Amino acid sequence: MLDWDNLRIFLTAVRAGNYTAAARRLRIDRTTVGRRLDRLERQLGVPLFEQGEDGYHPTVAGRRVLEIADRMEELADGLAEEIGGRARAPAGHVRVIIAADLGAELMPDLAAFAAAHPDIRLSIQSSADPCEDVIQRKSDIGLCLVDQQPDHLRGRRVGTLRQAPYATAAYTDREKPADPGAVAHWICCAGRPPLPAMRRWDGAIADRAAVAAYVDSWAALRGAVDQGLGAAFLWTFAADPAPGLRRIAPPDPAIGIDLWLLVRDDVPMEQATRAFLHDIADRLSRRIAPAD
Structure with missing residues (x-):
């Protein structure tokens, strides 16, 4: 019969990245971590880790064990809260990376999350490729397009x-x-456009309309429109509520793109990261739902 404590040690080892860091978190010695994980591998009959270019990573079987153990931990936490009659507030540090194409449009949602979870500290950065930053462990969770x-x-x-x-x-x-x-007066993107869709629109429109300005960031694009420099394609969820802006034409379904909240599939989520994912996903799904 599997020992849940061994699964807990496995989760901690994957989160920490190595046995030494896991031992510090668990307040046991490194040898004990290795011995308990060896025992878990013998019980399951499969190796759970393999050597990669940048250290050890879960095997295919290890990822499956990780997925199940992660769910077990979440259920165990939920059971303790339900039986105890009082939910334990999640606490910790979450590193968030946001697609640069979104600018500061999601800050109200992040601020609302922070107010609702005062024990969770956020580190927020933007990136041209947030998915790659999550894969490279530069961030815990990405808001990706x-x-x-x-x-x-x-x-x-x-x-x-x-x-x-x-x-x-x-x-x-x-x-x-x-x-x-x-x-x-059309405002176009210079250099690398944030999205291929914007490049397609700029190419089509620029042939028929005078270009008033070129910009290289979402903040500059939004600022130029807000100041009356001309017209540009903006996110409908952010521009529709703006009292000073008007749509010139309906959204084109061909240039839609999906917003995802993503984490690595070989690292179990910490309690704070899990709370962030569920909370922000719910907030954003309500906010970006089309009003028309």
Whole structure:
């Protein structure tokens, strides 16, 4: 019969990255960690770790054990909270990486999470490739814009983000553009566009409309539109509620992209990371749901 304590040590070893760090977390010696994991491998009849270029990683069987043990831990925590009659507030440190294409649009949701979970400390960064940062262990969880779940990652699809052309009310009243092609001051992305979809739109529109400015970041794009410099494609979930902006045309389904919350598939989530994933996924799914 499997010993749950050995599974707990296995989870800690994967989270910590090596036996020595796991021993420190568990307050036991490294030899005991190795002995208990050897016993678990003998009981299961399969190796749980293999040597990689950057250290040891769970085998295919180890990942399956990891998935089951992670669920067992979550159920055990839930049982303790239910029987105890009082939920234990999650605590810890979560490193969050956000797709640079999203700019600061998700900060209200992160602030709401922080207010609801004062014992969880967030480290927030942006990246052109948050999926790769999670794979490289530079972050615990990523808010990623991808069409499908990448290999070596697991998580939750939040929903589809849409884009539509927007300008200020003052601009549309003055210029009265009937469609994106009629915009006299188009704001385009210079260098590497945040999304292939934006490159497609810029290419199509720039041939028919005068370009007023080129920008290289989401913050600059949004700022240029807000200040009346011209029109650009913005995220509908962020631009629709903005009182000073107006849509010039409906969103085009062809340029939608999915928002995912992703973690490595070979590392069990800490309690704080799990709380972040579930909470933020629920908040964002409500926020990005189309209103029309």
